[in-house]
Amino acid sequence: MPARERLYSDLARRPASPALAELFKLTERPDVISFAGGFPSPDMFLPEEARAITRRLLAEEPAAVLGYSPTPGFSEFREFLAARQSRQGMAATGDEILVTSGALQGLDLLCRVFLDRGDRVVVESPTYLGALTTLGAFRVELTPVPLDENGLDTARLAEHLEAWQRSGRLPKLLYTVPTFQNPSGLTLSIQRRRHLLELAEAYGFTILEDNAYGELRFDGDTVPTLKALDRQGVVVYLGTLSKVLSPGIRIGWIHAEHEIIERAILLRQGMDQCSNSLGQLLALEFGRRGLIERQIRKTGRLLAAKAGLTLDLLAREFPAGTAWTKPEGGFYTWVTLPGDIDTALALTRCIEEARVAYVAGSAFYAGGGGHNQFRLCYSQPSLEEIRRGVPRLAQTLAGLQR
Numbered sequence: 001m002p003a004r005e006r007l008y009s010d011l012a013r014r015p016a017s018p019a020l021a022e023l024f025k026l027t028e029r030p031d032v033i034s035f036a037g038g039f040p041s042p043d044m045f046l047p048e049e050a051r052a053i054t055r056r057l058l059a060e061e062p063a064a065v066l067g068y069s070p071t072p073g074f075s076e077f078r079e080f081l082a083a084r085q086s087r088q089g090m091a092a093t094g095d096e097i098l099v100t101s102g103a104l105q106g107l108d109l110l111c112r113v114f115l116d117r118g119d120r121v122v123v124e125s126p127t128y129l130g131a132l133t134t135l136g137a138f139r140v141e142l143t144p145v146p147l148d149e150n151g152l153d154t155a156r157l158a159e160h161l162e163a164w165q166r167s168g169r170l171p172k173l174l175y176t177v178p179t180f181q182n183p184s185g186l187t188l189s190i191q192r193r194r195h196l197l198e199l200a201e202a203y204g205f206t207i208l209e210d211n212a213y214g215e216l217r218f219d220g221d222t223v224p225t226l227k228a229l230d231r232q233g234v235v236v237y238l239g240t241l242s243k244v245l246s247p248g249i250r251i252g253w254i255h256a257e258h259e260i261i262e263r264a265i266l267l268r269q270g271m272d273q274c275s276n277s278l279g280q281l282l283a284l285e286f287g288r289r290g291l292i293e294r295q296i297r298k299t300g301r302l303l304a305a306k307a308g309l310t311l312d313l314l315a316r317e318f319p320a321g322t323a324w325t326k327p328e329g330g331f332y333t334w335v336t337l338p339g340d341i342d343t344a345l346a347l348t349r350c351i352e353e354a355r356v357a358y359v360a361g362s363a364f365y366a367g368g369g370g371h372n373q374f375r376l377c378y379s380q381p382s383l384e385e386i387r388r389g390v391p392r393l394a395q396t397l398a399g400l401q402r
C-alpha cells in the first residue's frame, strides 16, 4: 500500500460506485452506442446562437463576463429565473433564487444547509445516482422507499414515518425527482403529490424536489410541481438548464424561502464563490430571446420520437416477460428482465460484443437491488443509433440469459 494511503480521508477511501466515471469515459468511445449517460442530444445545442451571443457579450460587457458574479448570481438573471418559476405556478422573487453550478451543486449546498452526520434522509428506490453520491458524502442514513407505476409509494412512506416517529428518528429531508424520474422515467401522480405534501407538513420534514426533466413532457397531461402545490413552505426546488439548453454552461438554481437561500449563500462562499459569469449571461440572453422555451418544445418533439422508437423496439426485440416503463417525458425508460441475469456483470459483454452501453440497475439503489434491471437513456443516441442499438443489445442479453 503506498504511504500516501493513510493520508486520505475516510470519504476518499470509501469504495465509490464507479458507474458515473464509467459513463463519462464512454462518451469518448465513438464505436459504442451509448444509452448510458443521461446526456442531452448534441444536435439540440445551439452553437451558432451561442457564438453570436458570446461575441456580443465580450464586446459589450467584458468586465461582467470575465469578472466574478455575486455569490447568489447576477440580479437580473435571478429575476429572470424568478419570473420563469412564477409563470410555472411557483411564485418567486429574485431573492428566493440562488444560481448554482448545476442542480447537483444545489443539492450539495442544501445538504450542507440541512444535514448533519447520521441524519435520516428518505430517497426513492431507485433514485438518481448522482444524488446518492452527493448525499453519501454527508454520512447520512439513507432510507429508500420504493416506487410503483404512480411514483413514490406514499402509503409505504406513511407507515415508515409512523414507525420513525415512535422511535424518535424522523427524517430531515426527502429527496425526490417526481416528474420523469431518473432512472425510472416515472411520474408521481397528483393524488400522491398531495399526500406527500401532507406527510411533510405532518411530520415536519423538507422535500427536495429535483425537477431536472419536468419541462420535457411529450405525452399526457401536465402535473403541477410539488413546489406549485406547496402551501406550507415544505418544498425546496432544484432547477437546471442542463437538460433543456446545455449542461456545459453549468447553470442550475435553488428556489427556496429567502432564509434558506441566505444560509446557502454563506456556505457557498467557501465552495466556488459563484457560478461562472459567462454561463449566466449566456443563459439570460438565450432566455430573453425566447430560445430556452423554443428549445424545450423542439427537444420535447425529438424525445417523443426517440422514446417511441425505443419502446417499439423493446416490444419487438426483447423476450416475453421483459417489462419497461412508458415515460410521458424526460430521457429514460427502465427495463426489468425476466430470469436472474445480473445486468452489472452483463454490461462488459454488451459493450465489447454489442458495442452498446446502458447503466446497470444496481447503481441506482441505496439499499441494494436492481440486479435484473437497467436504465436506457434514449436522449443522446440518434434515431439511427437507437434503431441499430436496441436489437444488438437484445441479442447479446438473450445470449447471456441462456
Ligand SMILES: Cc1ncc(COP(=O)(O)O)c(C=O)c1O
Pocket: 038, 101, 102, 103, 104, 105, 128, 130, 177, 182, 210, 212, 239, 240, 241, 242, 247, 251, 252
Ligand atoms: C435528476 C437529476 N438531477 C440533477 C442532475 C444534474 O444536473 P446538473 O447538470 O444541473 O448538475 C441530473 C443529471 O443527470 C439528474 O438526472
